[in-house]
Amino acid sequence: MLWYKSWLETRSRFFIGLALVICSAVGVVLLYPKVQQLLVTLPGTELGGEIGRKVREAALLASDYRGYIWSQWYRQNLIQLWTIFAVILGAGGLVSQMSGGGALFTLSLPASRREHVIVRAAAGLAELFILALVPSLLIPVLSPAVGQSYAVADALVHALCLFVAGTVFFSLAFLLSTVFTDVWRPLLLALCAAAVLALAEQFVDGLWRYGVIGTMSGERYFRGGGLPWAGLVISAAVSASLIYLASTNLARRDF
Amino acid sequence: MLFRPNPSSGVPIYLQLMEQVKHAIETGALRPGDQLPGMRPLAEELVINPNTVAKAYRELEHEGVIELRHGAGAFVSGTAGSTTKVADKVRAGQAIVAAAVAKLRARGVTDDEIRRLVDAELSGRRTGGHGG
Amino acid sequence: MAEPLAIETVELRKHYDGMEALRGLTLAVPKGSIFGFLGRNGAGKTTTIKVLLGMARPSGGDARVFGLAARDEQASVEIRRRTGFVSDDKELYPYFTVGEMVRFTAAFYPRWRTELEARYLRAFELPADRKVKALSHGMRTKLALLLAFCRGAELLVLDEPTSGLDPAMTEEVLQALVSHVAREEMTVFFSSHQIAEVDQIADRVAIIDRGRTVVSGGLDDLRERYCRIQFVFDGDAPEHAFRAPGVERTRRKGRVLTVTSSAGSSALVDEARALRPVSIDVTPIALKDIFLETVITEEA
Numbered sequence: 001m002l003w004y005k006s007w008l009e010t011r012s013r014f015f016i017g018l019a020l021v022i023c024s025a026v027g028v029v030l031l032y033p034k035v036q037q038l039l040v041t042l043p044g045t046e047l048g049g050e051i052g053r054k055v056r057e058a059a060l061l062a063s064d065y066r067g068y069i070w071s072q073w074y075r076q077n078l079i080q081l082w083t084i085f086a087v088i089l090g091a092g093g094l095v096s097q098m099s100g101g102g103a104l105f106t107l108s109l110p111a112s113r114r115e116h117v118i119v120r121a122a123a124g125l126a127e128l129f130i131l132a133l134v135p136s137l138l139i140p141v142l143s144p145a146v147g148q149s150y151a152v153a154d155a156l157v158h159a160l161c162l163f164v165a166g167t168v169f170f171s172l173a174f175l176l177s178t179v180f181t182d183v184w185r186p187l188l189l190a191l192c193a194a195a196v197l198a199l200a201e202q203f204v205d206g207l208w209r210y211g212v213i214g215t216m217s218g219e220r221y222f223r224g225g226g227l228p229w230a231g232l233v234i235s236a237a238v239s240a241s242l243i244y245l246a247s248t249n250l251a252r253r254d255f
Numbered sequence: 256m257l258f259r260p261n262p263s264s265g266v267p268i269y270l271q272l273m274e275q276v277k278h279a280i281e282t283g284a285l286r287p288g289d290q291l292p293g294m295r296p297l298a299e300e301l302v303i304n305p306n307t308v309a310k311a312y313r314e315l316e317h318e319g320v321i322e323l324r325h326g327a328g329a330f331v332s333g334t335a336g337s338t339t340k341v342a343d344k345v346r347a348g349q350a351i352v353a354a355a356v357a358k359l360r361a362r363g364v365t366d367d368e369i370r371r372l373v374d375a376e377l378s379g380r381r382t383g384g385h386g387g
Numbered sequence: 388m389a390e391p392l393a394i395e396t397v398e399l400r401k402h403y404d405g406m407e408a409l410r411g412l413t414l415a416v417p418k419g420s421i422f423g424f425l426g427r428n429g430a431g432k433t434t435t436i437k438v439l440l441g442m443a444r445p446s447g448g449d450a451r452v453f454g455l456a457a458r459d460e461q462a463s464v465e466i467r468r469r470t471g472f473v474s475d476d477k478e479l480y481p482y483f484t485v486g487e488m489v490r491f492t493a494a495f496y497p498r499w500r501t502e503l504e505a506r507y508l509r510a511f512e513l514p515a516d517r518k519v520k521a522l523s524h525g526m527r528t529k530l531a532l533l534l535a536f537c538r539g540a541e542l543l544v545l546d547e548p549t550s551g552l553d554p555a556m557t558e559e560v561l562q563a564l565v566s567h568v569a570r571e572e573m574t575v576f577f578s579s580h581q582i583a584e585v586d587q588i589a590d591r592v593a594i595i596d597r598g599r600t601v602v603s604g605g606l607d608d609l610r611e612r613y614c615r616i617q618f619v620f621d622g623d624a625p626e627h628a629f630r631a632p633g634v635e636r637t638r639r640k641g642r643v644l645t646v647t648s649s650a651g652s653s654a655l656v657d658e659a660r661a662l663r664p665v666s667i668d669v670t671p672i673a674l675k676d677i678f679l680e681t682v683i684t685e686e687a
Contacts, residue, residue: 001494008482102478105531107442109495110468112460251460254403254443262586265671267607295569302562304421305569306590310607371668378652378669 002111006123010089014127017085018134024081025135028073029142035062035072065148066222069139074158075217078135082162083169083216085131087190089124090173096183098255107255117247121174128170132163161218161228165235168212169194171242178249257292259301268303272311277320280331281345291321291329393418393453393542393574394439400447401434401598408434410598411448416576416591418541421568423589423606424578425678431598432578433475436546440472452542468496471535475546477527481520485513485530489537498539507533510563525556532560536567545577549584557581561588582675594678601681602649606674614652615672618644618664625662631655636680647672647680 039059061067094116097103106116136159140150169190176186194213201211214220215231257279260271279285291297294312298305312329315321322332359369394416401409409431416422426432437443438450441463453469455462479488489508493499508515511529522530528548535543548564549557565588568575579585585592586606593603602609612633618624624644629637633650644664648655652669659667672680 001491005480005491008480100478100481102480104442104474104476105472105479108440108467108470108472108474109492110464111495112464252444255437263583263673263675265610265673265676267610268587269607298569299562299566302558302565302587304588304590305565306419306421307607371666374670375666375668378667 002116002119003123005106006120009092010124010127013085013088014131017082017088017127017131020085021078021081021131021135022138024073024077025138026142028069028077029139029146029148032065032068032146032148035068039063065143066150066154069150070158070217070222073139074162074222075219078162079166079213079216082128082131083166083194084191086128086166086170087173087187087194089127090170090190091177091183091186093120093174093177094250094255095178095181095253098181103255113251114247117243117250121171121243121246124170124174125167128167129163132159132166136162157221157227158218161221161232162216164232165212165215167239168235168242171239171246175242175246175249178246178253257297257301260303262303268307269311269314272308273315273320276311276315280320285331287331287333289331291331293328391417392451393420394422394451394576395454396435396439396448396450398448399435399438399445399450401431401438401443402446403434408598409438409445409448412595412598413600414593414603416574418574419572420591421575421589422577423585423592424576424595425580425582425585425592425674426578426595427580427682430595430682432595433546435595436472436544436576436578440467440470440544469540470542470544471538471540472543473528473531473535473545473548475550477524477531479519479527479531479534482518484516484518485522486515488519488530488534489515492534493537496538496540500537500539503537504533507536507563524551525553528552528556528560529563532563536563541573543573543575543577545575547579548577549579549581557584564588582673582678586674592674594681596682602677609674609677610671612651613647613649613672613677615670615676616646616648616652616655616659617666617668617670618646618659618662619666619668620644620662620664627659627662629655629658631658647676 039062058071061071094103094106097106136155137152139155140152143150172193173186173190176189177183180186197211198213201213211231212235215228215235218228220226220228220231257272257275260268260275262268264271276285276291285291291312292300294308295305298308301308312321312323316323316329319332322330324330356369359372360366364372392415394414396412396414399409399412399414400407412431412435414424414435424432424435434443438445439452439457441457441460445458450457452466455466457463457466480491483491485508489504493501493504507513507529511526511533513526513530513533519527519530528551532545532548535545543564545564549560552560561584564575567573577589589606591604592606592609594601604612613635620642622642624639624642626639627644629646631650631654633648634646634655635649636647638645642665644659646655646659656667656669
C-alpha cells in the first residue's frame with residue numbers, strides 16, 4: 001500500500017513530466033526538415049575562432065539524422081528536461097510532510113523507516129525509467145513521418161544511459177530531502193549541482209567520459225565506442241550510496 | 256434514571272454511583288428484584304470508564320445492596336428489610352437535622368456557618384476530634 | 388506470557404538540540420486501564436508518545452510497550468502493529484478520500500475489523516468519497532479515531548484526542564472511546580490538558596511537568612488521598628514544618644493555615660493539634676486542583 005501512496009503523491013509530477021518529454025520527442029523529430037533547411041543557409045563557415053569551430057561542428061553533426069537526434073536531443077534538450085524531473089521526483093518524502101502531510105500517521109504504521117525509503121525510491125526510479133524510455137522509443141516510431149529512420153537499439157541504449165547515469169540527480173535530491181524540512185531546498189540544490197556538473201564537463205577536458213552528464217548523453221556510444229561502462233557503473237554506485245545515506249539519515253531522524 | 260456523576264467534585268465516581276443506586280432504592284425508584292442497567296450500556300450512557308461502573312457494582316454487591324447474577328445482570332437484592340431500615344434511618348435523620356438547623360437559625364447562625372460546623376464535626380469524628 | 392504493563396518507562400530522557408524534553412520520566416500503564424496523561428503545554432506529553440511509538444529515539448532510560456523495547460527498530464514495528472495512534476495534529480493524507488484512507492490503513496493490519504469499520508463510518512457520518520482536505524477538524528478527528536479503532540489493536544495511544552473540538556463533539560468522541568473500550572479488551576493511553584475529560588473516563592492518571600512525573604496513581608486513590616486541610620487559629624497562623632509525610636503545599640494567610648496533603652488528613656491533623664487550632668476543615672480536592680498545585684509548585 002505504500003506503493004499506492006507513493007504513486008498518488010507523485011503521479012501529477014509524473015504525468016506532467018511524461019507529457020513534456022513526449023512533446024519534446026515529437027518536436028525534435030518534426031523539426032528536422034526545418035533544421036535541414038536552416039543548415040543550408042547557415043553562414044557559419046565564415047566565423048572564426050572557438051565559436052566558429054563549435055558552429056561548424058554542430059552543423060556537421062546535424063547534417064546526419066542520427067547526429068542531429070544525438071546532438072540536439074540526447075545531449076541537450078532531453079537531458080535538461082529529464083534531469084529537472086529527476087530532481088522533482090526525488091524531492092518530497094516524509095521529512096517535508098511533517099507539516100500538513102500526515103508524516104506522523106505514516107510513521108505510526110507498522111513499517112520500518114527502511115521500507116519507507118525503499119518504496120519511495122523504487123517508485124520514483126520506476127517513474128523516471130518510463131520518462132526516459134517512452135520518449136526514446138518515440139523517436140524510431142515517429143522518424144518515418146519525416147522520411148528518416150532511427151535504430152531502436154540506439155534509442156534503447158540512450159534511454160538506458162540517460163536513466164542509469166541520471167539517477168545520480170534523483171538520489172541527490174532524495175538524500176537532501178531527508179535533511180531539509182521543505183521541498184524547495186533539495187530541489188534547488190540538486191539542480192545547482194546538475195548545472196555545475198554540466199559546466200565542469202564542458203570545460204574540463206575528457207571529463208565527459210566518466211562524468212555524469214557525458215554518460216547520460218551516451219556520447220561514447222554515439223561515437224562508436226561502445227557502451228560507457230565506466231560511467232554507468234560509477235553513476236550507479238554513486239546513486240546507490242546516496243540512497244543508502246538517505247536511508248541512514250531517515251532511520252536516525254527524530255520526528 | 257441514574258444521573259451523570261460529577262467528575263470534578265473530588266468524590267470518586269464509583270462512590271457517587273453507589274450513592275445514586277442507594278438513593279434510588281431508598282426513594283423507591285428501584286425496588287428489590289428490579290434489574291439495574293448493564294455495566295457496559297451504563298458506562299456508554301454516562302460516558303464514564305467501564306471499570307468504574309464495575310467497581311461500583313462490585314462494592315454494592317459486597318455491601319449486600321445488589322446481587323450480580325452471572326450472565327443475567329445486576330439486580331436489587333431482595334433484602335427488603337435492609338432497604339426499609341435504611342429508609343427509616345434516613346427519615347429519622349432528616350427529622351433530627353431539621354430540628355437542629357431550626358435551632359441554630361434561631362440563634363442567628365447563618366446557613367454557611369451551619370454547613371461548616373457539620374463538616375468540621377464529621378471530619379473531626381473521622382480524625383478523632385478537633386482541638387480548641 | 389502475560390505482560391501486566393502495557394506501557395512502562397523508567398527514567399526516560401530525551402533531549403532535542405540542547406533542550407531537555409524528558410528528564411527522567413517514569414510511568415507504568417497497566418493493561419486494561421484507561422490512563423490519562425496530564426501536563427501543561429510543552430511538559431513532554433507528545434515527546435513521550437513519540438518515543439513510545441518509535442518516532443523519536445530516547446537519549447537515556449528505558450521505554451517498553453508490551454514488554455518490547457521501543458528503541459529497537461524491529462520491536463518498534465511490532466509495537467506499531469498492535470497499537471492504534473491518533474496524533475495531536477490529526478493530519479492524514481489530504482488528497483486521499485475517506486474510503487481510500489480506510490483501505491490504505493486496512494492493508495497494513497491483518498487483524499482489521501471490517502464490522503467496526505462499517506459501524507463507525509455510519510456512526511461518525513463520514514462520507515466515503517470526501518477528500519480528507521475537505522473534512523472539518525472534527526470530522527478528521529473522527530476519521531483518525533476510526534482508523535485507530537479498526538486496527539484490532541490492543542493499545543490506543545491518543546495525543547490530545549479532543550483538542551480543537553466543541554463540547555458536543557468532545558462528548559461524542561469520549562462516548563465513542565468509552566463504548567469501544569467497553570466492548571474490546573484494550574488499554575487506552577491518552578494525553579490531555581482537559582482535566583474534565585480525564586476526570587470523567589480515566590481510571591489511572593499521571594501528571595507530568597517539565598519532563599518528569601509529579602503525580603501518578605489510580606484516580607480514585609488520588610481523590611481519596613489528596614485533600615485540603617484548613618486550620619484556623621486564634622492569633623496569626625504559626626509557621627510549622629510538618630514532619631508527617633504528604634505535605635504538598637502550605638499557605639499561611641492571617642489566622643489561616645492551609646495545607647494540601649497527598650497522604651490523607653489524619654497524620655497531619657494529629658500533628659497540628661499541638662498547635663491548638665480553633666477549627667479544622669478537611670475538604671476533598673478535585674483533580675484540577677491537584678494538577679494546579681503540583682505543577683505550579685515546581686515553578687516556585
